[in-house]
Amino acid sequence: MGNPDKEQPAATHRSTDADGPPAYTSTASSLPDAPPYEGPATGQRRMSTSSSVEEEGPRKPGKIPGAINSYWQTSMSRTFHLGEHRDAPLFAVKSGSGWTTKKPGLTIFDGPNSSDYPMLTGATRASMFGRKYDISLPPLANSGSSEYTKETISIGTSWSRQVHKFTIEVESGPKGETRREDFEWRSTRGDEVRELGSKWLRGWKLVRLSSEAFRGPGGERHARDEGTTSDGKEIVAVWAHNSSWSMTKAFKFRFRGSALAGELGERFDLMALMTGLNMWHQEVAASAATSGAAA
Template identity: 30%
Template sequence: MGGTESKQAHQRLRSASLNGVTLPNSMELSFDPSWSKFKLHLLNSSSSEPVYTFNLPEGWWGSLILHSGPTADHPPLAAVRNTGKSGMGNLVTLPPLRPGQEVLEEKISRRRKGWMDIWSFAVPVPVRDQAGEKATTRVERFEWVSTGGKEVKGLHEWGRGWKLRRVAASHHTDAYADKDWDDDEKDGEDAAACEYERLHADSEVLAVWADAKGLNIKKAAKFEFVNSGATGELGEAWALMAVVSFVRVWQRYMQIVVV
């Protein structure tokens, strides 16, 4: 994992809680104006006020720590560390679902279908009983897919972006769950991507994000929860994982830009 600050953050998450975690449905990601501190801020789009801070204590290529407030002085709420031989794997640590339980550790895995990048993760979501109460949880898989479709047009950023969708049970696979960035599944022909999209055409889109135009320190990217992703019914762990994975994917592509 590397870095004293990163190690301390992962230890502190054992006593953190998902209770009271509230994420606006629409957020913007911005740089710390100094650049030297490697901090990112999540702003509430409706008020432009910072609500959470991401710290990159080891720079662009290191860990990512989400703090539970507008500054890095607030306690950590989630963290992502590098894994694998290449150091390009992504292991997310979230607070326990309930007090006394272990922290949640979930991987973000990357693969490619033709021209299409896909980043996926699994996370527990609530299962409601007949009375509508949260009775238990089940683990479901979700994936970020690059798109230039209608889902991202309303973000008023670049024409292309990303959509987060639920992976239908019939298409669920863990075959790529342990892959690193440099150990991608690659299909050489665009037909593979088109066929993959056709199979997932009915998958519900739960969130979208897109980069801002250029390296704008005031507005790096915009994120929105949509459809049932905006209702809260998928739970705090899912919402937190959606936001953390969005910023981690953004960080990975920024590593290419800043080299």
């Protein structure tokens, strides 16, 4: 048996492209097929009431709460909800096939249904082998633009394991200043996932790679500070699968550290949630395809 404290890479479909993983790039350009961004829907800006779903804790400022679940409407529906509780949906999500570079595989709407609220963010496959995804985001504040912009998340390797990397603006001053920082999702079975509940046994942690995120020497789990990676970086979010593969609650997401405190800003919040949700959606789609082929 393996060492339970050692992080294990999640099962995933890898490209057999002879060139290996693509170099990571991030761009910010207008998406010609995206509608003009009209700002948050009236009355839809919310404050979190807990740091984790169905548990009391500190409040997190911003549109996205500190912890959020996915809730399927029916087992056959391509639309599901995100929220702290099933009976109080915050956002509607429409899922596509996820296998085309033409249309979004996932779209999050700025309210509880897709017909009355505008798109908040979306994920579209940017490479045929699924090693890059374009994430549509509202324009930067004070940019003077009304068009959505694009950021890219890429699959790469770090220390012989798969990681999902992206760069995004984070808040860096009291007057709305921003700077771009690098982040990566790493697979984990650590305490961060177990804290989500006994059913959440495998997931991914979002690591802040900048020097501002250095928290100490790292090391083995028993020796390092809570919320710190083995290389001394800060963990700012985590998501996990429900091990029972419930069709009503299958995905759980939680901010941590500086992200839970609202210090990184709403643009980071959107990117973190969308990339985590898209990774989960692709794993579910791949699992369903494998099950269908076996049948």
